[in-house]
Amino acid sequence: MSKDFEFTVDIVFLGSRRxxxxxxxxxxxxxDVKARLRxxxxxxxxxxxxxxxxxxxxxxxxxGVGPTAEGVIPSLYCLEAGAETSEARVAKEDREKRVLQVVNLSGGSIHLSVxxxxxxxxxxxxxxxxxxLPADHISLLYEGMELTDDIVLFDNAISSVFLLERESSGTSDAELPAVNLVPSEPNIAGGLLDRRIDGLWFRAKVQRMHVLNExxxxxxxxxxxxxxxxxxxxxxxxxxxWPPD
Structure with missing residues (x-):
């Protein structure tokens, strides 16, 4: 018979923070754990x-209660009889909050509490x-794909996304504004551009330019x-x- 695995847990009492x-x-x-607490x-x-x-x-x-691969001790939260409902609710809301990193492709990043x-x-x-920006002008990208509105981020272990500004919600290729053509400088390597794919703009950096037969x-x-x-x-x-930074 295999030996039972022993480990330590933290018991955190809601309301009192003991x-x-x-x-x-x-x-x-x-x-059995509850009986030991009694x-x-x-x-x-x-x-x-x-x-x-x-x-x-x-x-x-x-x-699934147990230490992580890094040895982090698991925490069990204990709601005791007579604990203030409002305090327990606030403590639960605190635990449910996460920080999402949003990298803005126009520059900078945001840490959003969700x-x-x-x-x-x-x-x-x-x-x-x-x-x-209006919400329907925002696209969130993860691993190169646009996330649909119904996805729950933390159900899918998503903690960091890219923000891309859309022209408008549901914009078709025919409605897209005219693009800026090549600038007059002979070499555009290092510049930033938006690449249009299926009516959406994706930001990229130019690595090199090729000129063949004009x-x-x-x-x-x-x-x-x-x-x-x-x-x-x-x-x-x-x-x-332009010119590139």
Whole structure:
């Protein structure tokens, strides 16, 4: 028979912010942990882990309670009988808040406080107040793909995204403004441009320029995911800064 795995958990009491440590095993039932807390003079009503109440009849191991690969001790939050409901609610809201890094492709970054259950749509609405853009003019990119409004960021382990300003919501190619063609300088390597793909603009940096039979194309590297595209026609681009920094 395999030996039960022993580890330490932090017990944090909601409302009072008191804390203690218990040595437990992964085969311990949640109800057994509550019983041990009662022996220590506490009256636990619920034990919570990652914002969810743990059922008494399940073992800690089956619920994923245990130290991380880096050795970080898990925390169980204890709601005691008689605890102030408002204090418990505030403590739960504090735990559910996360920080999302939003890298603005126009420059700079924003650290936005969001909740675990927030969708991309809610994040855009919060961002619109900070960057002074309508929410439907904001696109959020992750690993080179645009995130749809119904995605819950933290359900998908997304903690950092890129912000791209859209021309307008649902803009078609026919409605897009005329692009800026190649500047008069002979070499545009190092400049920033927007590359149009399916009606959206994606920011990139020019790596090199090619001129053949009076036709000019560029090799570019996208800022959001680092991918490189070769031989892009300038008619699909608009320039942002010239000369390059």
């Amino acid at each position: 804390q203690l440590q218990l040595c437990v095993e992964d085969s311990d039932l949640v109800g 022996e220590l003079g506490h009256e636990p009503v619920k034990l919570l882990f990652h914002g969810s109440a743990l059922p008494d009849v399940r073992t800690l191991g089956s619920l 909740k675990e259950c927030d969708t991309v749509r809610l994040v855009k609405q919060s961002l619109s107040k900070t960057v002074s 036709t000019c194309t560029v090799d570019i590297q996208y800022l959001d995911d680092g991918n490189v595209e070769l031989g892009v026609e300038l008619s699909e681009c608009r320039f942002l800064n």
